[in-house]
Amino acid sequence: MLQLNKVSKSFKQNGEVFQAVSDISFFVKEGEFVSLLGPSGCGKSTVLKMIAGLEKADTGSEILLQNNPIKKPVPEQMMVFQEAALFPWLTVFENVAFGLKSAGKLSKKEVEETASYYLAMVHMSKFIHHYPHQLSGGMKQRVSIARALALDPKILLMDEPFSALDEQTRLILHGELEEIVMKTKKSVVFVTHNIREAVTLSDRILTFSTRPGQIKEEFSIQMSRPRVMTQELLYIENKILEVLREEIEKVMKNEIDDAYEFKSRTFSDSAVDDMGSGI
């Protein structure tokens, strides 16, 4: 469904060419949930923006969605950002209906039905007349997810959608996203710093190395949903942490102190509530 072949991206920074990501190749199957996990600055958002058509990949790169090259942002590939980018002057309902109306394919009644359906899916039916400033962070993200789903994208692109939320809300939204994925069977590319979030949600996790970002290792998680924390998931978490340890240390040495040493923690069963698995 989605295929990246040797995708690279360089930016001009202060007159110099800066290689953000290099030679990224991966695929996402129909209905698959793939996470990109890696240290800050390794190019995760850049990869997602290229898939969304918001950034242009370097010459020689190929990004195909259902065998068609991605050239610009279209409803086929919808992005959900870290900060819910809702229109503050529109209500919850109007925010979700906006894109549907603009697409001009549906009647007024169909727009209403579609917006209501997806707002119900994210448990926001009671808040359709609220304005964004009247919502909590978690509610705003629910609306963003409904807005993206309403356009029936082929693939949903999520860039750390829950990282600004408190841990309780984040856990609740993990469960809700899991349900949505089971129900809609959408393919998802999900960017996160959080190892637990990645293992809870993903079918596959691609770990990234530091600049220029490259795929370091791939982890496949074949566990049924809804998922609960099991020894098997904890084991995978620890393996990922070990792989990323070197990368985190490189970033910290570069940004903070050459003598920085990453103190490797391991996750234990008692840490079920510990969401401090961000990297």
Ligand SMILES: Nc1ncnc2c1ncn2[C@@H]1O[C@H](COP(=O)(O)OP(=O)(O)OP(=O)(O)O)[C@@H](O)[C@H]1O
């Ligand atoms: N538009 C741009 N112009 C110049 N440099 C950019 C641009 N966008 C990203 N970069 C650089 O590319 C690198 C990768 O950035 P990116 O935002 O993709 O990283 P990231 O992995 O998403 O990081 P984080 O986890 O902190 O969000 C960074 O060094 C960043 O400064």
Ligand SMILES: [Mg+2]
């Ligand atoms: Mg980012």
